[in-house]
Amino acid sequence: MFSSLFNERRRRHLIPVIVLALAAGYLFVLLPLSQRVDQLNEPLNKAWRNLSAALGQTNNLSIDFVGLTNQIDATRQAVVALETARQRAATRSALDAALRERMSAPFQLVDYENERGALQDALRRLAAKHKVTVAPAVFDGFPAHTTDVRQPALLWVQLAFVQELLTAAIQSQVAGIQALSVPSVLTNPPPPNGIRALTEIPLQLELVGEATKVTRFLERLPLRAEEVAAAGLPVTNTNKPALFLERMVLRKQTPDKPEEIRASLRIVGFVFRE
Numbered sequence: 001m002f003s004s005l006f007n008e009r010r011r012r013h014l015i016p017v018i019v020l021a022l023a024a025g026y027l028f029v030l031l032p033l034s035q036r037v038d039q040l041n042e043p044l045n046k047a048w049r050n051l052s053a054a055l056g057q058t059n060n061l062s063i064d065f066v067g068l069t070n071q072i073d074a075t076r077q078a079v080v081a082l083e084t085a086r087q088r089a090a091t092r093s094a095l096d097a098a099l100r101e102r103m104s105a106p107f108q109l110v111d112y113e114n115e116r117g118a119l120q121d122a123l124r125r126l127a128a129k130h131k132v133t134v135a136p137a138v139f140d141g142f143p144a145h146t147t148d149v150r151q152p153a154l155l156w157v158q159l160a161f162v163q164e165l166l167t168a169a170i171q172s173q174v175a176g177i178q179a180l181s182v183p184s185v186l187t188n189p190p191p192p193n194g195i196r197a198l199t200e201i202p203l204q205l206e207l208v209g210e211a212t213k214v215t216r217f218l219e220r221l222p223l224r225a226e227e228v229a230a231a232g233l234p235v236t237n238t239n240k241p242a243l244f245l246e247r248m249v250l251r252k253q254t255p256d257k258p259e260e261i262r263a264s265l266r267i268v269g270f271v272f273r274e
Helices: 002-055 065-092 097-104 109-130 136-140 154-171 211-220 225-230
Strands: 176-181 198-210 244-254 257-272
Touching: 065 257, 097 154, 109 154, 136 176, 154 176, 154 198, 154 211, 154 257, 198 211, 211 257
Parallel strands: none
Antiparallel strands: 176 198, 198 257, 244 257
16 A cells, blocks of 8 residues: 555656656757758758749649659750751851951951952953943942951951852842942850850842842842752852841832832841851
């Protein structure tokens, strides 16, 4: 009987001690541990919320990872398609070796002026042969070296594009070439290595001729030399650059010549640099 009472009293004294021990364990062990776990989990929760917001999914607890995987695959395919298109564009717009060599060599103004004058004389003779009228303003619009020219090496490219443009118009036997201008070179922002990967060369041309002959001239602009020959058009040179029509305005020239039109064209060529 005495032993039983002693054990009962002992249990009564142990219960508060156990409760205090459990409370102390919770306060000093489990609660700090829980807070530490929450702190460690916060970067993951933040990343999860950001991912949900980026995907436009309001339910943070459920993300469509299957759809996300499909989007990633589609993006990869788009990148491949974009790279393929870039390579094709670079191949079509590639400059011939002689022109690239001129661009890489130190620019000599005397050499450029001599080439510019020789080209003008050659175009005058070609125009006379094909009975095409070329206004004096056309030769005044040839690219020239001025204080505004920041990349003189590109003058060689502009001159080559002008040569192809005017030769094509003359060989297409338009009635006349009224005006030519070569606006300032347009370049994309330089990448971190400081090399501009793409340069746009704009040209503006105004000519008069029969609609069929103007159409023939426009058809040959984006073609390479082998494509020009395959289309049955006269080939200007074996290293013909590809040019592209950006904008066109057509007007009737005179009422008594309904087949003749005046075309105001903005044409561009490109220089790709690796």
